[in-house]
Amino acid sequence: MTLRLPPLNAVRAFVAAARHQSFTRAAAELHVTHGAVSRQVKSLEAHLGVALFERRIRQVVLTAEGQAFYAQADAGLAQIGAAARALTARAPVRAVRINVRPSFAVRWLIPRLPDFVAQHPGIAPEVITSTAAPARASDGFDVAIRRGLQGWPPALQVRPWLEDEALVVGAPALVEGAGRHVASPRDLAAHVLLGARSRKGDWDDWLRQAGVARLRPAGRLALDHLHLVLQAAVDGLGVAMAPRSLLARDLAQRRLVPLLPLHRLALERYYYGVAPGAPPEAQLFVQWLEDVRSAEPPA
Structure with missing residues (x-):
């Protein structure tokens, strides 16, 4: 009979959480x-049929079963x-060439690429x-x-990928x-409203949807790229309107906090396209x- 192995991603999440004794640091x-991380650990516990962690306030502690499984x-x-x-x-080193907008590269792709490299050490992104x-x-x-279906070459295989929405965020000290x-x-x-010239x-x-279309803010400041907008928000220059997809690290580390979370603006979803004749590495990347x-389901 074939042994049913636990999902590798869940094991990786568990090992990181066990090593740090923290889901946040993992x-x-x-x-x-x-x-x-919490969902992956719960799925592993369900697979194994045992509790691996004892959940406490702001802390997780390995159970005896968790300690034994962690060691192995x-x-x-x-x-x-x-x-x-x-x-x-x-x-030989293989490569996959990935074309993205600058803000997406800085705020979404590059922070996550170490995971792709760890899973595919022979491929250079x-x-x-x-x-x-x-x-x-x-x-x-x-x-x-890219967002949306405009501007794609006809020969590309374009597939829907990440849904997104914009929300208002600001530095804790500011708000x-x-x-x-x-x-x-x-x-x-x-407050000063920060936004990107590209959006x-x-x-x-957002103001129209929130019912305050005639709001007169303390000021407005437009910057070239969204990653500059978010850095300006972190530095306290104002409150930013930004896609949730680019905010994960800032929100997790509380450099920025969400304001008015019930008021969100739906954005065009992201799509990815694979070029004709792309190497097998491209399929590994899109699977990743x-x-x-x-x-990372929607928040």
């Missing part, structure tokens, strides 16, 4: 959310890693940043990621001071994209 190591699983993962490194050390549509790309690529708290959309009048209509659309999306 999430930071794996570049996923706290909730994703940690060693097993290390052995798998060593075997993979021994093989890939002798193999080459990140190509461009604001041009894939149909107008000056450099060749194997995989491209938690006296007279600066944001309890309703009208409270934004006390000029988001603030107006799907795995990450599944592990």
Whole structure:
């Protein structure tokens, strides 16, 4: 009878959580959310039929069964890693060229790429940043990621991927001071509104949807790219309108906090396209994209 092995991603999440005795620190190591680690551990516990952690307030502690499994699983993962490194050390380096917009590269892709490299140590991801549509790309690529269905070359296989929405965020020190708290959309009048020139209509659309289209804020500041907008928000220059997809690390580390979380603006979803004749590495990369999306469901 074939042995039913536990899912490897769940084992990796458990080992990281056990090593740190923290789901939060494990999430930071794996570049996923706290909730994703918690779900993976719960799925592993369900698979094994035992509790691996004792959940306490702001702390998790290994059970006796968890300690026993951790000792074996940690060693097993290390052995798998060593075997993979021994093989890939002798193999020629392979590459996958990924075309994305700069803000997506900085805020979503690059923080998560260590996970792809760990899973596929013989593949070198080459990140190509461009604001041009894939149909107008000056450099060749194997995989491209963009919002919406406009601007794709007809020959590409384009598939729907990540759903997204925009929300308002700000630095804790900026919005938690006296007279600066944001309890309703009208409270934004006390703040400078930060936005990206590449997404000029988001603030107006959000204000209209929130019923305060005529709001007169303390000021508006437009920057070229969303990653600059978010850095400006972290530094306290104002409150930002930004896609949730680009906020994971800032929210997890509380550099930014969500304001008015019930007021969200739906955005075009992301799509990825695989170029004709792309190498097999491209399919491994898009499978990884799907795995990450599944592990990080919408908040």
